[in-house]
Amino acid sequence: MAKPSVAEHILNPEDEFVIEIVPGAVIEGNENYVPNKVSVLLGFTNKVVWQNNDDTAHTVTPDHRQSDGYSGEFGSPGVMKPGDTYEFLFTEEQEVPYHCQPHPWMTGKIIVEKSRF
Ligand SMILES: [Cu+2]
Numbered sequence: 154m155a156k157p158s159v160a161e162h163i164l165n166p167e168d169e170f171v172i173e174i175v176p177g178a179v180i181e182g183n184e185n186y187v188p189n190k191v192s193v194l195l196g197f198t199n200k201v202v203w204q205n206n207d208d209t210a211h212t213v214t215p216d217h218r219q220s221d222g223y224s225g226e227f228g229s230p231g232v233m234k235p236g237d238t239y240e241f242l243f244t245e246e247q248e249v250p251y252h253c254q255p256h257p258w259m260t261g262k263i264i265v266e267k268s269r270f
Contacts, residue, residue, distance in 0.1 A: 172261065174211050185259040186261035192263075195244070201243065201263060204237075204238045205235055205237050214228050214253065216250040245265065
Protein backbone atom coordinates (compact mmCIF):
# COMPACT_ATOMS: atom_id res chain seq x y z
CA MET A 154 0.00 0.00 0.00
CA ALA A 155 1.29 3.45 -0.84
CA LYS A 156 2.21 5.71 2.03
CA PRO A 157 -0.23 8.56 2.59
CA SER A 158 1.19 12.01 2.04
CA VAL A 159 1.84 13.66 5.35
CA ALA A 160 2.38 17.36 6.00
CA GLU A 161 5.99 18.42 6.37
CA HIS A 162 5.56 19.77 9.91
CA ILE A 163 4.27 16.38 11.02
CA LEU A 164 7.16 14.55 9.36
CA ASN A 165 9.62 16.93 11.02
CA PRO A 166 8.12 17.94 14.35
CA GLU A 167 9.74 20.68 16.42
CA ASP A 168 10.62 18.39 19.29
CA GLU A 169 10.87 14.78 20.18
CA PHE A 170 9.11 13.48 23.23
CA VAL A 171 11.31 11.29 25.44
CA ILE A 172 9.87 8.57 27.64
CA GLU A 173 12.38 7.09 30.03
CA ILE A 174 12.28 3.48 31.20
CA VAL A 175 13.65 4.31 34.62
CA PRO A 176 16.18 2.37 36.67
CA GLY A 177 14.31 -0.25 38.72
CA ALA A 178 11.44 -0.36 36.23
CA VAL A 179 11.58 -4.15 36.25
CA ILE A 180 10.32 -4.29 39.85
CA GLU A 181 6.54 -4.50 40.11
CA GLY A 182 5.16 -1.46 41.90
CA ASN A 183 7.98 0.84 40.80
CA GLU A 184 7.59 3.58 38.25
CA ASN A 185 8.50 2.22 34.82
CA TYR A 186 7.67 4.29 31.73
CA VAL A 187 8.12 7.94 32.74
CA PRO A 188 6.04 9.87 31.97
CA ASN A 189 3.47 7.17 31.86
CA LYS A 190 0.42 8.61 30.16
CA VAL A 191 1.24 11.26 27.61
CA SER A 192 -0.50 13.37 25.02
CA VAL A 193 1.60 14.38 22.04
CA LEU A 194 0.69 16.95 19.42
CA LEU A 195 1.02 16.38 15.69
CA GLY A 196 3.59 18.83 14.34
CA PHE A 197 5.17 19.45 17.75
CA THR A 198 5.92 16.33 19.80
CA ASN A 199 4.71 13.46 17.64
CA LYS A 200 8.14 11.86 17.44
CA VAL A 201 8.39 9.72 20.57
CA VAL A 202 11.60 8.16 21.84
CA TRP A 203 11.72 5.49 24.53
CA GLN A 204 15.03 5.23 26.30
CA ASN A 205 15.85 2.18 28.40
CA ASN A 206 17.80 3.42 31.41
CA ASP A 207 17.12 0.28 33.43
CA ASP A 208 19.67 -2.54 33.69
CA THR A 209 17.16 -5.06 32.34
CA ALA A 210 15.90 -5.57 28.79
CA HIS A 211 12.36 -4.30 28.11
CA THR A 212 10.00 -3.87 25.18
CA VAL A 213 7.49 -1.33 23.98
CA THR A 214 4.62 -3.52 22.78
CA PRO A 215 1.13 -2.32 21.80
CA ASP A 216 -1.73 -3.91 23.76
CA HIS A 217 -3.49 -4.46 20.43
CA ARG A 218 -1.87 -4.50 17.05
CA GLN A 219 -1.43 -0.88 16.11
CA SER A 220 -0.11 0.77 13.01
CA ASP A 221 0.33 4.24 11.64
CA GLY A 222 -0.50 4.93 7.99
CA TYR A 223 2.90 6.45 7.36
CA SER A 224 5.23 4.78 9.87
CA GLY A 225 3.73 1.32 9.83
CA GLU A 226 3.57 -1.17 12.66
CA PHE A 227 4.11 0.24 16.15
CA GLY A 228 6.28 -1.53 18.74
CA SER A 229 9.94 -2.16 19.46
CA PRO A 230 11.40 -4.87 17.24
CA GLY A 231 12.33 -7.36 19.96
CA VAL A 232 13.82 -6.34 23.27
CA MET A 233 15.52 -3.07 24.07
CA LYS A 234 18.71 -3.78 25.94
CA PRO A 235 19.92 -1.41 28.66
CA GLY A 236 20.89 1.83 26.94
CA ASP A 237 18.84 1.12 23.81
CA THR A 238 16.29 3.52 22.42
CA TYR A 239 13.22 2.98 20.26
CA GLU A 240 11.63 5.82 18.36
CA PHE A 241 8.37 6.12 16.48
CA LEU A 242 6.89 8.92 14.43
CA PHE A 243 3.13 9.16 14.90
CA THR A 244 1.42 10.89 11.98
CA GLU A 245 -2.24 10.28 12.78
CA GLU A 246 -4.53 10.85 15.75
CA GLN A 247 -4.64 7.66 17.75
CA GLU A 248 -4.60 6.18 21.22
CA VAL A 249 -1.90 3.65 21.90
CA PRO A 250 -1.93 1.63 25.10
CA TYR A 251 1.25 -0.39 25.41
CA HIS A 252 3.14 -2.61 27.81
CA CYS A 253 6.36 -4.51 28.28
CA GLN A 254 6.17 -8.06 26.95
CA PRO A 255 8.27 -9.78 29.64
CA HIS A 256 6.91 -7.56 32.45
CA PRO A 257 3.19 -7.02 31.72
CA TRP A 258 2.71 -4.87 34.83
CA MET A 259 4.69 -2.19 33.02
CA THR A 260 2.10 -0.20 31.09
CA GLY A 261 1.86 3.16 29.39
CA LYS A 262 -0.32 5.10 27.01
CA ILE A 263 0.25 7.60 24.22
CA ILE A 264 -2.54 9.82 22.96
CA VAL A 265 -1.76 11.52 19.66
CA GLU A 266 -3.76 14.67 19.10
CA LYS A 267 -4.15 17.26 16.40
CA SER A 268 -2.85 20.70 17.19
CA ARG A 269 -5.56 23.35 17.20
CA PHE A 270 -3.13 26.09 16.17
CU1 LIG B 1 10.09 -4.88 30.96
